[in-house]
Amino acid sequence: MFSGFGSIQRYDNMFGPSNFNAEDIDDFLAMQRDWGIDGGLRTVPVERIEALRRDAAQACRAVYRHLGLADFTDDHVERAVDAAGSKDLGDTDTLAVVSAAHAIREGGLTVVDVVAALDESGYEAEAERIMDMTRARLAGDYLQTSAIFDEELGVLSLVTDPNDYAGPGTGYEPSAQRLREIDAIRQERGVEDLREQQAGFAARLAGSGIGIGLQGKGTALIHRRDLAPLANLELYSVAPSVTAALYRLLGANAARHAKGGTPDPARNPYSDEAIEARYHTTVIALMALERAWVKPGLPAEELSLEGLR
Amino acid sequence: MTDGPVVHALSGRAVDELTLEAVRRGEVSLADLRIHPETLERQAEVAAGHANPQLAENLRRAAELTRLPDDEVLAIYEALRPGRSTLEQLTAMAGELAGRGLPRCAALLTEAAEVYARRGLSA
Numbered sequence: 001m002f003s004g005f006g007s008i009q010r011y012d013n014m015f016g017p018s019n020f021n022a023e024d025i026d027d028f029l030a031m032q033r034d035w036g037i038d039g040g041l042r043t044v045p046v047e048r049i050e051a052l053r054r055d056a057a058q059a060c061r062a063v064y065r066h067l068g069l070a071d072f073t074d075d076h077v078e079r080a081v082d083a084a085g086s087k088d089l090g091d092t093d094t095l096a097v098v099s100a101a102h103a104i105r106e107g108g109l110t111v112v113d114v115v116a117a118l119d120e121s122g123y124e125a126e127a128e129r130i131m132d133m134t135r136a137r138l139a140g141d142y143l144q145t146s147a148i149f150d151e152e153l154g155v156l157s158l159v160t161d162p163n164d165y166a167g168p169g170t171g172y173e174p175s176a177q178r179l180r181e182i183d184a185i186r187q188e189r190g191v192e193d194l195r196e197q198q199a200g201f202a203a204r205l206a207g208s209g210i211g212i213g214l215q216g217k218g219t220a221l222i223h224r225r226d227l228a229p230l231a232n233l234e235l236y237s238v239a240p241s242v243t244a245a246l247y248r249l250l251g252a253n254a255a256r257h258a259k260g261g262t263p264d265p266a267r268n269p270y271s272d273e274a275i276e277a278r279y280h281t282t283v284i285a286l287m288a289l290e291r292a293w294v295k296p297g298l299p300a301e302e303l304s305l306e307g308l309r
Numbered sequence: 310m311t312d313g314p315v316v317h318a319l320s321g322r323a324v325d326e327l328t329l330e331a332v333r334r335g336e337v338s339l340a341d342l343r344i345h346p347e348t349l350e351r352q353a354e355v356a357a358g359h360a361n362p363q364l365a366e367n368l369r370r371a372a373e374l375t376r377l378p379d380d381e382v383l384a385i386y387e388a389l390r391p392g393r394s395t396l397e398q399l400t401a402m403a404g405e406l407a408g409r410g411l412p413r414c415a416a417l418l419t420e421a422a423e424v425y426a427r428r429g430l431s432a
Contacts, residue, residue: 139324
């Protein structure tokens with residue numbers, strides 16, 4: 001589907017951005033579940049990731065210290081646990097990087113030195129794992145087409161796990177256990193939850209349950225508290241096409257909805273501007289202007305006409 | 310790892326001997342970490358048996374390359390970049406490799422020399 005699932009920020013590896021990356025993992029996991037496919041990834045609890053990252057950062061520090069490459073502070077290690085990229089590590093000693101690289105190259109350090117450093121620093125399991133990897137490299141089974149290592153470092157490849165697809169229903173089916181993994185996404189929510197979250201914001205605040213929404217890109221609408229976002233009461237055309245008279249009708253109709261009266265149907269001024277793609281850039285520019293003024297997370301604000309008259 | 314013949318490192322040691330214990334005893338060296346040409350030949354046979362002669366040929370060239378030190382492998386790699394070598398330089402390099410018992414690598418360099426010259430990629 002795509003060439004790997006990168007988690008390195010673009011600024012740290014400009015050669016390697018994937019079209020999906022770790023920022024999209026929740027979307028990807030939800031797609032796996034909703035489409036019922038095995039995209040190879042699974043949900044891992046935040047606590048597990050944090051513990052793994054802390055172990056990894058501490059093991060790296062131990063190896064660097066043992067090999068005399070660098071001494072990282074506790075603060076640096078803690079930052080590394082939660083860092084998305086190098087910019088999250090605070091001020092780094094760039095010369096230390098150069099001197100470590102120099103020491104690795106000139107000292108002829110090999111994986112054996114790293115294994116010994118891990119072992120002597122109390123990371124025996126990690127040392128064993130690297131020896132396992134080293135033996136797997138020497139066996140060379142991973143050199144075959146489409147090879148990956150499974151969790152026990154067994155090789156799955158075109159040779160050991162051939163593609164036996166022979167038409168619909170004959171291909172790979174996730175095991176029951178794998179399906180449970182795929183289904184167990186962390187923001188598991190029902191349609192009702194989504195509707196509730198997305199229900200018209202203004203309408204929820206208004207005592208009458210009726211609200212008016214205005215957006216820079218145009219969509220002006222009358223909404224009611226219990227309706228789903230797109231199931232609004234009245235939807236008006238793009239802002240540049242809506243006249244003052246039409247806005248007045250919007251307000252009047254909202255009041256009629258609120259009072260249980262009969263709204264006067266609005267006739268939308270549909271025009272090329274409302275439909276054709278060549279006007280979309282203008283609309284997007286208007287939207288950008290509006291977004292620049294948005295302050296997310298603020299509570300609702302009472303408006304008045306004071307000062308406008 | 311799959312069942313099959315015992316895998317050896319380039320040093321000749323059986324891979325199963327390369328344990329953490331061996332590292333602790335200081336008995337693992339760089340040559341114990343490099344792949345043996347026999348292993349690459351065996352993988353080449355597997356690839357050929359799975360309808361992938363190109364990969365097989367690639368692995369057999371790799372088997373030849375295990376006889377060269379890293380510096381030399383990298384030098385060949387650099388020489389094969391577009392615009393780095395003349396036809397004569399690549400041809401000479403091919404002759405040298407053939408003389409040292411790396412016929413498949415030599416053939417690749419000979420082919421590259423000819424193709425680079427034809428495609429305007431020679432230095």
